[in-house]
Structure formats: structure tokens, C-alpha cells
Amino acid sequence: MGEPDPKTPRERYRAQVRAEIKEHAWEQIAAAGVPALSLNAVAKQMGVSGPALYRYFAGRDELITELIRDAYQSLADTFRAAFAAGADVGGLAHALREWALEDPQRYFLIYGTPVPGYHAPEDTVRVSDQIMTTLLDACAALTPDGPATPLDAHLEEHRDWADGHPAPPATLHRALAFWTRLHGVLSLELAGHFSGMGIDPALLFAAELDDLLTQRA
The missing domain is CATH 1.10.10 (Arc Repressor Mutant, subunit A)
Incomplete structure (x- = not known):
């Protein structure tokens, strides 16, 4: 921002x-x-x-907060631009990976280990909500199948993180699955954990994405 x-x-x-x-x-x-x-x-x-x-x-924490706002806003803008250009969930996933690879330190500032002694103010959460809102909009275009799960029932009652988005629990479930699994691959890749395994992180990311797209969640 x-x-x-x-x-x-x-x-x-x-x-x-x-x-x-x-x-x-x-x-x-x-x-x-x-x-x-x-x-x-x-x-x-x-x-x-x-x-x-x-x-x-005013101090180090205010500077960190500004960097966090900038990072969240950058990803939110990236998602909105991709979605407005016609990107589906898969397109958003690849936009996320490209954004993360472009600047790993920016990625880890908002999705890495919390900074000791630092507590982000509430307004940074509001910026991050913009990212999830776009992902939920994209997931709403997918038709979930299969019976409801215990997590679906849980999400029906615990949806504050969706910032008022009207998505049904199955869509919330799918968005969470995308967010957690793809961030898992990205975090390991950016931290260098695949370097000694002979694994192509891009292929692993694509395989996880394909799996998510062909399953309910």
C-alpha cells in the first residue's frame, strides 16, 4: 500500500x-x-x-506495521487484478506463487513466523481480508460435490474470518483448503526445504492445485 x-x-x-x-x-x-x-x-x-x-x-513497530500493510495490499491488489482479468481459482493460485517468488521476504513477513514482541493492529487484518474475499468469490464459481463434512458444520457457526462473505460452508471449506495447502507448499519452497530432495517445487505446487480442483476440498 x-x-x-x-x-x-x-x-x-x-x-x-x-x-x-x-x-x-x-x-x-x-x-x-x-x-x-x-x-x-x-x-x-x-x-x-x-x-x-x-x-x-514513531518506532520500529510502526515501521513493521507499515511494511505489513504494504505487503497485504500488494497481494490484495494482485488478486483483484487477476480476478478482474478473468482468473479462476487456479489463476489466483499461480498469481500467489508468482507474487511470493518475486519477494520471499515480503511473503514471510505476513505468512512466516510471528515477529517476537510485535503485535499487529486490527487494521492490518482488514487489509488481509480483501485477499480472502477475492478467493471466496473465485471459489463460489466452483460447484462442490459430496456430502457435508464436520468442518462444514463448524464453519457455519465460525465464519468471522470470511468478513461477512455470503459463501455457503462448502465454499468456505474449499477456500480454506486452497489457502492452507498451497501456503504449505509455498512456505516449504521459499524456505529451501525442497532443495536437497530433488523435487521440482513448481510441479508439486501444480499437482496440489490439480488435486484441489478435482476434489470437493
Whole structure:
């Protein structure tokens, strides 16, 4: 998610500095991981004092939150654009993999191990809901078969995560199956766990996707 459209020279300068701070933050994350992220280290890279950056971000956690919002919004925009262009569930799955491979650190920031001592504010959840809404819209076009399952009955009563989407439990079930199984393959691939196994992650991902498309969930 980008900065609001700046109107004045001061606002444009502020947006530019914040963007530069985030760029250096991503470099730090790629080099040493999110727990090592430091505003003072970013300031050193930019050639300014540490306190100077606190005019743009109140602290490390605010900077992490902004990076998380950006990452979620980027994937939400990717999904919406693909769906608007006619992508089905399979198309969204491949869009997800391409997005993840493009920037693994961005992927792990939102779908990897939680950052110790950090708690994301509620508005980041609202951004992430946009991603699931698009997936549910795509899954609604698939016709589930087979009898209802215990999970379907559970999802009938526990659907807050769907953010008010009117999808029936069977569609919720299918969307969850896609989300969890494909993220499982992606997380292992991006972490390098297939490198010593001689397995082609792209073929494994495609096989999982085919399996999901030919089964109820």
C-alpha cells in the first residue's frame, strides 16, 4: 500500500523519505530478518541521525506495521487484478506463487513466523481480508460435490474470518483448503526445504492445485 497522494511540497518530501526508509528496511530484513530491523541502522544507511527518522515513524513497530500493510495490499491488489482479468481459482493460485517468488521476504513477513514482541493492529487484518474475499468469490464459481463434512458444520457457526462473505460452508471449506495447502507448499519452497530432495517445487505446487480442483476440498 503506497503513501496517500501528496499535495504539497512538504507532503511530497515526507512521502519520499518514508518510501526511502521502507526501502532500507526491506534491505535490512533481507540481510538479517525482521527481528534485527532497527531505525537507527536505517538512519545510518541514510546518513542522518536516528532521532530524525522518528519524525516519520514513531518506532520500529510502526515501521513493521507499515511494511505489513504494504505487503497485504500488494497481494490484495494482485488478486483483484487477476480476478478482474478473468482468473479462476487456479489463476489466483499461480498469481500467489508468482507474487511470493518475486519477494520471499515480503511473503514471510505476513505468512512466516510471528515477529517476537510485535503485535499487529486490527487494521492490518482488514487489509488481509480483501485477499480472502477475492478467493471466496473465485471459489463460489466452483460447484462442490459430496456430502457435508464436520468442518462444514463448524464453519457455519465460525465464519468471522470470511468478513461477512455470503459463501455457503462448502465454499468456505474449499477456500480454506486452497489457502492452507498451497501456503504449505509455498512456505516449504521459499524456505529451501525442497532443495536437497530433488523435487521440482513448481510441479508439486501444480499437482496440489490439480488435486484441489478435482476434489470437493
